[in-house]
Amino acid sequence: MVEKFFPDEIVDKVQDIDLGKLWNKGIKGLLLDIDNTLVPSYMKEADNSAIKWIKEAKNRGFKLCIVSNAAKRRVEKFNERIKLNAIYRALKPMSGSFRRAVALMGLKPGETATIGDQVFTDIYGGKRLGIYTILVKPLHKKESLFVRLKRYPERYILKKYYEAIKKGKSNR
């Protein structure tokens, strides 16, 4: 039953997401992780590459909402320049914050995608609600012990994922 952890897509970084394709799938809202997804976890503010990408997504018509497990201060500092809807201490993978974010955007789960760097929080949490899931590679190696521990089973999931793709049995 590793399939329940499989992302719908894996890309290196958010800039590699095909936003046009996503829009054509009927996705209108994006739930965004911050740490190691939009910026490295040591970076306090949104940098130019994150801001540029966020602007592009907005220009294409996407609604955006930050859904982060980080503390209020971290999320607010990051959000200072971009001023998106934001949920902090989201307790991902629990579904409450995903539901709230989807409701904030006025959309249905099936019209949204979650974008994050962790299988057991960003991906698993989104999938359970029928949200489209996109896994990015973590931007930086420096991670908390708790996150590092989760990377071991995560590697196992991703190994299975790539095996399934090879066999043409992925859930895409």
Ligand SMILES: [Mg+2]
């Ligand atoms: Mg993250």
